[in-house]
Amino acid sequence: MGRTSDAREKILASAHSLLESRGYAGMGVADVCKAAGVAKGSFYYFFESKEALALAVVEQQWAGQFAVWSEILESAEAPLDRLHRLFEATENTLRAGRRSCGAISGCLFGNLTLELSNQTEAIRLRLQEIFDAQVNLVHEVVAEARDRGNAHVADTREAARSIVAQLEGHIMFVKLYNDIQRLDAMWANCLALLGARGELAA
């Protein structure tokens, strides 16, 4: 890899880390350049603004997360098993984040949503699309579970929205209390929400 692409990757990595620790308002372009060891002139070669940088961080994070969610939720397992694996993967990601930086940084998309919804329109619209995509992925599994008689919900799309909302709410509490065990009850509650209590023996 040449110098050029190294610099872009370094800027993205520093921006990601600063977004998680300080939020969008607390992330200055000068701080990002300093942390990345890159001159300000180079920064503007890659990104036209702080907003463009934040959007690039969001894209990179979503590309990775989408790959994981798709792999899990579109596998050949039974639908509720796939959903359960998604919850476990989320917990493992939060655990790994805490090991590497001490605190739990939570969900980048949720954090930006609450910080920026009424400030930065471009980021807000992209976050809408990302959460729509998450709901779509979960919805397919919920619909399949219902077709197989494993879930009993009237409106599968609303149920999928509630599962993603519950996930975000619990991740917020995990971050606030810096305590991953807060996630323990989430799966049982998800099954209740799907009218699927007792469906899974394991």
Place this chain on the structure above:
Amino acid sequence: MGRTSDAREKILASAHSLLESRGYAGMGVADVCKAAGVAKGSFYYFFESKEALALAVVEQQWAGQFAVWSEILESAEAPLDRLHRLFEATENTLRAGRRSCGAISGCLFGNLTLELSNQTEAIRLRLQEIFDAQVNLVHEVVAEARDRGNAHVADTREAARSIVAQLEGHIMFVKLYNDIQRLDAMWANCLALLGARGELAA
């Protein structure tokens, strides 16, 4: 009311509004003073720091919300009716906020949690106490519903935590999509979570 208490109230009101529109990092003491029409010297007579000001806004907001939650959740109605009224009150509050300022500002506590959990320890600890108190209020209702045979959950405290988490998650989406109808399915999902589907005719 004398001039002194007017100034404090004006500072609090301006700070509340700036916290909602710009977040903690985007709220400068100078902006607050300007919006409140108060000299900076007066500001420091009332608040020793920006953090102290934000804590005072949180206290004021929680005092009002606690009064509403207690009045509703400790009334003489059937427990699930009380819980339903809490959801309706939350929706009405969001609706009123949008009428007065155009955008939906969401939940002040949730916003601050995601912006500040790993930055400002004093505010983080106070937010923990506030969410603990919310869970306690909801928990009493859930436990009573279970005792009466209207709810069927193994762990009433975990169910209460999930209800509050789901509320926060849905409020986040209401804010992101600027669309209050996102709350429509929340009550049905809450009943499912409590194993209480079909309990309420109304």
